[in-house]
Amino acid sequence: MPERDPVFRRLTLIGAGLLGSSVARVARERRDLAAEVVVTDRSVAVLDRVAALGFADQIEPDAGRAVAGADCVMLCAPVGAYAAIAAAIAPHLAPGAIVTDVGSTKVSVIRDVGPLLPPDVHFVPAHPLAGTEYSGPDAGFSTLFEGRWCLLTPQDGTSAVATERMADFWRRAGSMVEAMDPVHHDRVMAMVSHLPHLIAFTICGTADDLATEGEGAAATRPEVLKFAASGFRDFTRIAASDPVMWRDVFLNNREALLEMLARFTEDAQAMARAVRWGDASYIEDRIGRGRKIRQGLIEAKQA
Ligand code: NAP
Secondary structure (H helix, E strand, O other): OOOOOOOEEEEEEEOOOHHHHHHHHHHHHHOOOEEEEEEEOOOHHHHHHHHHHOOOOEEOOOHHHHHOOOOEEEEOOOHHHHHHHHHHHHHHOOOOOEEEEOOOOOHHHHHHHHHHOOOOOEEEOEEEOOOOOOOOOOOOOOOOOOOOEEEEOOOOOOOHHHHHHHHHHHHHOOOEEEEOOHHHHHHHHHHHHHHHHHHHHHHHHHHHHHHHOHHHHHOHHHHHHHOOOOOHHHHHHHHOOOHHHHHHHHHHOHHHHHHHHHHHHHHHHHHHHHHHOOOHHHHHHHHHHHHHHHHHHHHOOOO
16 A cells, blocks of 8 residues: 555546656655556557556546546646547546646647536646657556656646646656746747657658669768767768658647758758868857757766
8 A cells, every 4th residue: 555645536648658658657756656557548459558558547538438537637648639538538537537648749739629528627738858769558668657747738727736736646647847838838848848849850851862862872881880879870860760750740849840941951051161172160169059058968877
């Protein structure tokens, strides 16, 4: 038995991939997050894996039945699916329940989910800044959230008690919690997460294109793979991420992502100009800034 009462009596997770299965695992392991963990997913194959892996107290293929009686419902599917999920579960939510999520965008989630929820349900959007390039129920692990930030984006009028319960939940899962305005969240994430992924996907495509662009270049492809240790390898790790999840992130944080991409493109052009004109001090200065940022991350234990 846990030493303190669980935050929730019945937690329903919708989507049992990397994030959903990690929440289920930490909840099952600690027992002071939720007394009962219910898992639903649109995919029968995923639910079969959940049963085999044994991290749910109850598996329920029907989302409406899965949320009935839950005091916390957490959306853990790609953000593009949220509106349809919210419409399907809304009539079955218990009065007073908290609906929350783990989605990587927050403005779109508030837009898509908020208006569909009954007025007697509390909506506390959240984003744990924790993940890997792997996906699916086998990829999750109970320590995923340890030492990571979880950002909450409550709205004006969101119950402070409901927000604090979610903060308590994530702290018990090992995270540091902070509240943030959703628009600000999306701009920050566009810079620190969405743009780096866009660059990684793009650079892998560029390298792959080398293989099909004429004879001289064709010889380059095996060499890109053979000598990938030099920088390119780090991009391929990020670029291995789930295509559906990232498609949805890009499409649901369009403006902020395009703004950051425009700024990046300008800076890349400035670097190109410095290389062209042999501006050594500019190049050195930019590389030095990168080093400092990395050092800061190491000191903040976020590296
Ligand atoms: P994932 O491993 O691909 O898992 C998503 C799961 O949701 C899959 O099992 C998928 O089933 C299921 N699903 C899709 N549509 C659904 C629907 N309509 N109803 C019920 N289940 C549905 O993805 P993930 O990495 O866990 O990401 C989940 C959420 O976490 C996303 O919103 C993402 O933005 C957020 N997030 C991800 C990371 C990360 O690094 N991965 C970090 C922080 C936050 P199918 O396999 O059948 O499609």
